[in-house]
Amino acid sequence: MKLLSETIEKDKSGELALLPEDKDDLWAIYNLITKGDLVKIKTFRNIKKGKGKESTGSGSGGVNVRKLLLLTLRVESIEYTPSDEVMRIKGRTTEQNEDVPQGSYHTAELGLGQKVRLEKDEWDEIALDTIRNACSIEAKAEVGAVVLEEGVAHVCLLTENMTVLRNKVQKSIPKKRRGDSSQHDNALRKFIETTAESTLRNLDTDRLKAVILVSPGTTAKLLYEKIIEIATKSHNKQLLHSRGKFIVAHSSTGYLQGLEEALKTPELQKKLSDTKFQRNIILFDEFSKLLNEDQGKAWYGEEEVEKAAAVPGAIKVLMITDSLFKNDDVSRRKHYIELVDKVKESGAEVAQFSSLHDTGEQLNQLTGIAVILNYPMPDLDEDDE
Numbered sequence: 001m002k003l004l005s006e007t008i009e010k011d012k013s014g015e016l017a018l019l020p021e022d023k024d025d026l027w028a029i030y031n032l033i034t035k036g037d038l039v040k041i042k043t044f045r046n047i048k049k050g051k052g053k054e055s056t057g058s059g060s061g062g063v064n065v066r067k068l069l070l071l072t073l074r075v076e077s078i079e080y081t082p083s084d085e086v087m088r089i090k091g092r093t094t095e096q097n098e099d100v101p102q103g104s105y106h107t108a109e110l111g112l113g114q115k116v117r118l119e120k121d122e123w124d125e126i127a128l129d130t131i132r133n134a135c136s137i138e139a140k141a142e143v144g145a146v147v148l149e150e151g152v153a154h155v156c157l158l159t160e161n162m163t164v165l166r167n168k169v170q171k172s173i174p175k176k177r178r179g180d181s182s183q184h185d186n187a188l189r190k191f192i193e194t195t196a197e198s199t200l201r202n203l204d205t206d207r208l209k210a211v212i213l214v215s216p217g218t219t220a221k222l223l224y225e226k227i228i229e230i231a232t233k234s235h236n237k238q239l240l241h242s243r244g245k246f247i248v249a250h251s252s253t254g255y256l257q258g259l260e261e262a263l264k265t266p267e268l269q270k271k272l273s274d275t276k277f278q279r280n281i282i283l284f285d286e287f288s289k290l291l292n293e294d295q296g297k298a299w300y301g302e303e304e305v306e307k308a309a310a311v312p313g314a315i316k317v318l319m320i321t322d323s324l325f326k327n328d329d330v331s332r333r334k335h336y337i338e339l340v341d342k343v344k345e346s347g348a349e350v351a352q353f354s355s356l357h358d359t360g361e362q363l364n365q366l367t368g369i370a371v372i373l374n375y376p377m378p379d380l381d382e383d384d385e
Contacts (some may be wrong), residue, residue, distance in 0.1 A: 001026035001134040004115065008123050015119040016131065020112055026363045027356065028088050028134035029110070030080040030117060030254050032127055035328040039089055040117035043108035047099050056177055069099055071106060086111045104120050126325050126352075135159070143275055144203035144211040146195065147262075148219055149254025150188060153195040154201045156259065160276040160339055162345050162356035163256065166202040169195045192219075196226040205242040210272060214251045214262045224248050247271055260358045283317055283351050284359040287372050296378035300363075300370035304380040309339060315348040321368040323355045336369075 001020055008014030015038075033039065047067045073091030082085040087110045089148050096102045110116050120127070123203045142160040153169040171191040174183045203211060213220040224246055231239035249268050251258030262268055263281050274277040290298035299308060308314045320340065340350050353360035363370060 001028060001131075002141070003131060003135050010295075012122045012124070013120065014123055015117055016123075017115060018118045018131075019115050020110070022025060022112065023082060023085060023164060024161050025134055026080060026085070026110070026112070026352075027082060029116070029118070029131050030078060030087055030226055031322050031326055032130055032336065033075055033078050033089065034330075034333070035077070036093065036122075036330075037075045037089065038072055038117075038119035039075055039108070039384070040070065040119070041089070041108045041110060042070050042114070043106065045069055045071075045100060045106060062351050067099060068182065069096065069097065071095075071100065073106060073108060075340075082164075099135055124334070126337050126339065142208055143272060143277075144205070144208045144222050145214065145259055146199050146212070146220075146223060147214040147251065147254055147256060147259040148195060148223065148269075149216050149258075150219055151191060152254050153191075153198070153223075154254070154256055154259075155198050156256070157203070158275075158277060161354040162377075163259070165256075169197045169198050175383060188222075192222050192226050195223055196230055199227060199228065199240070205245060207237055208245065209275060210247055212247045212249055212259070212268065212272075214249045214259055215254055216250070216252055216258075219254070220250075231349070249355050251367045260275070277354075277357060280351055280353050280357070281318075283319060284353075285374070286364065287317075287319065288370060296376035297351050297373045297378050298370070300366040300371070300376075301381075302367060302369055305369050305371050306339065308373060308377060308378050309343055309346075312346060314373055314375070314377060315343055315346060316374045317349045317351060317372040318343045319351050319363060319370045319372075321353045321355055321360050321363050323364055324368045 001018060002178070004017035004019055006014070006016050017027060020029055042065050046064045049063050049065055049321065072094045073089060074094050075089060075091045078087065088107055089110060090105070090107045093100055093102055093104045093106060100106070129312055145156045145158055147154050151171055151173045154165055155167040155169070157164045157166055169191070171187065173187040173191060173196065175225045176184045199211075205211060213223050215223075226245070228240070228243060230236070231243070236244055247268065249262040249265065251262045262284060269278060269282050274280070287298050300304065305318070318340065319334065324336050344350055353363050355361065
């Protein structure tokens with residue numbers, strides 16, 4: 001994401017001009033915008049022309065003309081589905097316009113490469129951190145992945161916030177016949193070749209930190225060998241130089257849940273330890289193990305976390321999902337921000353989980369907030385007398 005301009009006053013109010021460049025950026029903006037914010041954006045609107053007077057709407061009389069306008073909206077709701085490349089922002093216009101009366105409802109669409117100005121009464125640290133991370137290529141720490149089995153492959157990009165499916169390869173592969181496996185072998189060879197081509201077309205191996213190839217059996221190994229064969233035959237020095245980035249791993253399925261399964265293995269966690277999303281997987285795995293051991297070192301729930309935060313040095317890691325900061329109740333949002341600041345000041349680690357990742361979904365099912373403690377505190381769930 002590009003930060004085009006920034007004007008933030010001493011009271012933390014102000015305006016940022018942003019340019020989203022990928023789906024991750026749209027997700028960041030979705031998490032930034034809250035009800036009551038002001039959004040200034042170029043948007044299309046149907047304008048009714050007739051008898052020297054212009055108005056909006058679809059009633060009788062006059063001709064509807066689709067016109068590009070610059071509108072400022074007081075936000076009432078936001079819709080965004082990660083598989084889309086467009087966000088819908090609904091609100092009321094705040095300024096008089098020759099085409100649109102003040103106070104009119106309008107839904108604007110924000111897409112990739114489209115400038116938007118966002119004004120808030122207060123830019124808190126969580127919002128500013130979201131901007132810093134979205135504008136830093138290093139912070140996105142992207143990893144490529146192909147999860148496959150015979151006949152189906154999923155080529156993906158992994159970021160801190162989401163797993164993006166770039167391409168899906170499907171091919172019917174006949175079963176091996178007794179004494180004759182030629183049809184199966186030929187179909188599998190073509191499938192592997194097509195998947196290798198899709199991998200190289202959709203994943204920038206020069207820029208990525210790692211490319212994970214995951215499958216049951218030896219299919220992932222066959223894919224790796226085909227990629228290196230293509231690089232060798234085409235004298236692709238850059239790709240050959242990046243061969244160390246490829247990691248072959250095992251899963252029980254060639255579908256996306258197989259990728260989540262592989263990412264939990266210690267071997268893969270170690271190799272990807274410098275990426276943010278992998279750090280969260282490691283933390284959630286540690287939390288789950290401690291929770292199952294029931295020794296009082298892992299707790300979830302707002303009340304339990306607040307009790308732990310009240311004891312200096314008790315918290316080792318605070319885990320919190322982005323959904324808790326996406327709250328229309330300003331006082332609730334501020335409450336979570338103050339809690340995060342308090343925990344950071346104590347020297348503990350704070351890990352923010354994306355609701356679009358598997359671990360974020362699981363944490364949301366456990367209230368969206370949890371802690372790993374430095375030492376057991378077995379009575380956090382008991383009511384204070």
